Amino acid sequence: MEITAAVVREKLGAFTIEKVRLTDPRSDEALVRIVASGMCQTDLHGRDGYYNSPYPAVYGHEGAGVVEAVGTSVTKFAPGDHVVISFPWCGSCPNCRRDLPFHCMYARELKMRGTRPDGSTLMSKDGAPVYSAFFQQSSFATHVIANERYIVKVRKDAPLELLGPFACSGQTGAGAVLNSMRPKPGDSFAVFGVGAVGLSALMAAKIAGCEPIIAVDVHEARLALARALGATHMINHNGRADVVAEIRRITGQGVRFSVETSAQPAVFREAVEALIAA
Ligand SMILES: [Zn+2]
Ligand SMILES: [Zn+2]
Missing domain, CATH: 3.90.180.10 (Medium-chain alcohol dehydrogenases, catalytic domain)
Known part of the structure; x- marks a missing residue:
């Protein structure tokens, strides 16, 4: 045809x-x-x-x-x-x-x-x-x-x-959380970058019962959307070097799970350093 x-x-x-x-x-x-x-x-x-x-x-x-x-x-x-x-x-x-x-x-x-x-x-x-x-x-x-x-x-x-x-960002973000991380209710969770992939991960974390859910981004509008979709804490990464310390302040020991979607090497390091000691 x-x-x-x-x-x-x-x-x-x-x-x-x-x-x-x-x-x-x-x-x-x-x-x-x-x-x-x-x-x-x-x-x-x-x-x-x-x-x-x-x-x-x-x-x-x-x-x-x-x-x-x-x-x-x-x-x-x-x-x-x-x-x-x-x-x-x-x-x-x-x-x-x-x-x-x-x-x-x-x-x-x-x-x-x-x-x-x-x-x-x-x-x-x-x-x-x-x-x-x-x-x-x-x-x-x-x-x-x-x-x-x-x-x-x-x-x-x-x-x-x-x-x-x-078909793409939705299952990339949600699949990482629901299929790979498989969090339990009450597990702490952070997502770095709340575009389509990050927000999908965030919504999956919300469905799984994660608490707290920390969203990190450089755009206030995205952070506001993250809040509307279930984030309990928002961190604007702009101009601050203490993001990991702030996550530890919120959680006590760090987060059980973190998702990194920004593809920035320095942020990837933060996403690892924000994790709770296993
Ligand atoms: Zn195959
Ligand atoms: Zn795609």
Whole structure:
């Protein structure tokens, strides 16, 4: 079918809106009409050549939409279902078999190579391939094909146009807390940087019953949002060198868990030093 996609034709190139052809779904795939997609830095890294993905390419990995058609072996989804498309995993490597799909050993190829696992391409223009399958979805398009394994059904009364980032920042932050840290009620918690990933971690800590929940950022507006979402203490990092001391003052011995999302080496050190002695 003919679809519209945001195509990047060369490294560092612009996103250009073009008509391209999308192939038909295979037996274990679904055709999804994209309602909205998040955009994150990973898409821009792809555009800028960080992953050595081939061009022309279509990016986008936080797609949310409505299933329009499913392959013959798909049983969990039907046309009309509202879905978010998550990250790809192979399902057969040692980590996937141990129920650790987020550590899939073939994740990079599945996310960045621009093709299905077997090397086939999903989009084309005038007979030439357009490399899509970014995170096995390429959601910067009106329609995508995604394997049923990576699709998550969502409630129809949820605002589909807002759900795409659950596929990336949402589960990165919440998954770190709920799946890896697994805090107990009353465990102290600090999050450094309260953007999309940090706020998702914070909300998960709130759900898990953490107390206190300390949010650290350099933007007052973000700290106010962190408070609204469950932070018990806010620290504005601007101009102060005693953030770790302040966390120890609040908690007594330091925090049981800390999440670092700023990617600043000095802050990463603080996130470690703020921890309670194990
Ligand atoms: Zn992302
Ligand atoms: Zn795997």
